[in-house]
Amino acid sequence: MNKHTSEITPDEKADLLDQAAQLAKTWAALGAECDAENRFPTETVEPYKHSAVTAMAVPKRYGGLGADIQTAAQVARVLAKGDPAIALAYNMHQAMVGIFRNTPALDEDVRGSIMTAVARDRKILCGPFSEARAGLSGLADTIAVPDGDGWRITGKKNWSTLVLGSDLIALNATITDPDGSVPDDFREHAKREAVFIIPTDSPNVSVDHTWDTMGMRATGSHTLVLDGTPVTRQMHGGNFRQGLIGEAEWAAMGFSGVYLGLADKAYEEAREILRVKHLGATMGGQDTDIKQVGYVQHALGRMRTQIEIAGRVLDATGQIAIDGGYEEWEAAERKPRWDTVKVATTEAAMSVTDEAFRLVGGSSFRRGHVLERLYRDARAGYLHSFTTNQLYDYFGRYELGLLG
Numbered sequence: 001m002n003k004h005t006s007e008i009t010p011d012e013k014a015d016l017l018d019q020a021a022q023l024a025k026t027w028a029a030l031g032a033e034c035d036a037e038n039r040f041p042t043e044t045v046e047p048y049k050h051s052a053v054t055a056m057a058v059p060k061r062y063g064g065l066g067a068d069i070q071t072a073a074q075v076a077r078v079l080a081k082g083d084p085a086i087a088l089a090y091n092m093h094q095a096m097v098g099i100f101r102n103t104p105a106l107d108e109d110v111r112g113s114i115m116t117a118v119a120r121d122r123k124i125l126c127g128p129f130s131e132a133r134a135g136l137s138g139l140a141d142t143i144a145v146p147d148g149d150g151w152r153i154t155g156k157k158n159w160s161t162l163v164l165g166s167d168l169i170a171l172n173a174t175i176t177d178p179d180g181s182v183p184d185d186f187r188e189h190a191k192r193e194a195v196f197i198i199p200t201d202s203p204n205v206s207v208d209h210t211w212d213t214m215g216m217r218a219t220g221s222h223t224l225v226l227d228g229t230p231v232t233r234q235m236h237g238g239n240f241r242q243g244l245i246g247e248a249e250w251a252a253m254g255f256s257g258v259y260l261g262l263a264d265k266a267y268e269e270a271r272e273i274l275r276v277k278h279l280g281a282t283m284g285g286q287d288t289d290i291k292q293v294g295y296v297q298h299a300l301g302r303m304r305t306q307i308e309i310a311g312r313v314l315d316a317t318g319q320i321a322i323d324g325g326y327e328e329w330e331a332a333e334r335k336p337r338w339d340t341v342k343v344a345t346t347e348a349a350m351s352v353t354d355e356a357f358r359l360v361g362g363s364s365f366r367r368g369h370v371l372e373r374l375y376r377d378a379r380a381g382y383l384h385s386f387t388t389n390q391l392y393d394y395f396g397r398y399e400l401g402l403l404g
């Protein structure tokens with residue numbers, strides 16, 4: 001037994017994947033419109049809440065399915081084949097559920113109340129942690145100033161994916177001195193950086209509609225604004241860096257499922273076009289059938305191979321979790337070792353969409369073409385924490401004995 005031991009039965013898993021495929025079908029019909037309108041589809045919230053997917057990773061003792069991380073990533077892949085941006089939005093909920101179900105930073109009663117809220121009351125969580133100044137790397141500029149038995153939170157989170165579909169917001173804020181000052185020393189600052197879980201309809205919470213990006217437009221990752229929001233001790237979820245980041249695999253595996261589903265979708269769309277596309281009469285002959293062009297065959301095979309490799313990394317990483325193999329990893333190298341799966345899958349998505357664009361040609365450069373959208377969406381994969389460069393840098397420093 002370890003924290004990733006699965007509780008879901010084969011029948012429950014089959015039903016879960018079936019329900020995910022049903023959701024994906026409805027998301028596929030919305031994807032182009034939401035991208036064009038830069039809109040998070042709030043109409044997907046109720047169907048999602050009432051599907052088995054919402055509480056799949058909640059342990060059975062709290063009323064969920066107790067799905068393991070490998071199953072959760074498979075579900076994310078199925079959902080993203082419908083629409084990757086909508087899937088990325090809901091992936092934030094799954095990442096938070098996975099992290100909170102295991103993190104030792106939470107008191108058991110806080111954990112119980114979050115898990116029950118998801119499984120019984122079908123509450124949706126989002127997790128805006130990044131600061132405008134420096135993403136997830138930057139220690140929280142958002143502050144929690146002591147006030148009576150609790151705190152008042154003030155700050156802005158400019159990557160608030162799924163906030164428009166959420167009931168609960170998990171965020172980090174630096175607990176200040178009573179006069180509102182933040183410690184000068186960065187180590188002390190990190191010690192004071194705490195997690196809070198607050199209702200979305202708390203007083204003095206608003207959303208500034210700032211999300212207008214190149215890709216992943218349906219995620220609705222707007223700016224959350226807190227202006228002296230009152231929070232109680234029951235909303236305190238422990239230290240941020242030592243707590244949530246210790247469960248980084250839930251983010252890494254979820255992102256990976258989404259970006260691999262994106263790659264699957266791009267691959268299948270490109271393959272179907274290439275199967276039927278003719279160039280007609282050219283100087284080479286009466287009719288040039290694109291699938292007879294040698295490099296097209298070669299490149300399509302290469303795309304398929306990249307997806308196969310990334311898919312195996314995803315499955316194997318899930319299996320490492322289930323088997324407890326990660327317990328042999330040094331604490332200091334766990335995050336990059338988990339995040340390796342994010343690199344494999346997001347690089348595959350970027351490469352497959354790039355190749356699809358080259359093979360299909362000019363039509364995929366036009367706005368409204370599905371490959372044009374998937375190409376843009378895939379580019380966001382690089383940014384998720386650890387950014388890929390950050391991971392290489394961290395591993396390099398670790399291997400040179402500069403960390404740990």
Ligand SMILES: Cc1cc2nc3c(=O)[nH]c(=O)nc-3n(C[C@H](O)[C@H](O)[C@H](O)COP(=O)(O)OP(=O)(O)OC[C@H]3O[C@@H](n4cnc5c(N)ncnc54)[C@H](O)[C@@H]3O)c2cc1C
Nearest residue numbers: 127128129130134135136137159161216380383385387390
């Ligand atoms: C579609 C989408 C949705 C997102 N949703 C959320 C969300 O819901 N919640 C959330 O918290 N975040 C979210 N993020 C934010 C994501 O976590 C940030 O993009 C990420 O933290 C990187 O931040 P940044 O792009 O602002 O870059 P910065 O952190 O400003 O990075 C700038 C440069 O510095 C490098 N760098 C950064 N830190 C280090 C370091 N410690 N060591 C070495 N190099 C470093 C980076 O690689 C990059 O080259 C989302 C991102 C995307 C793309």
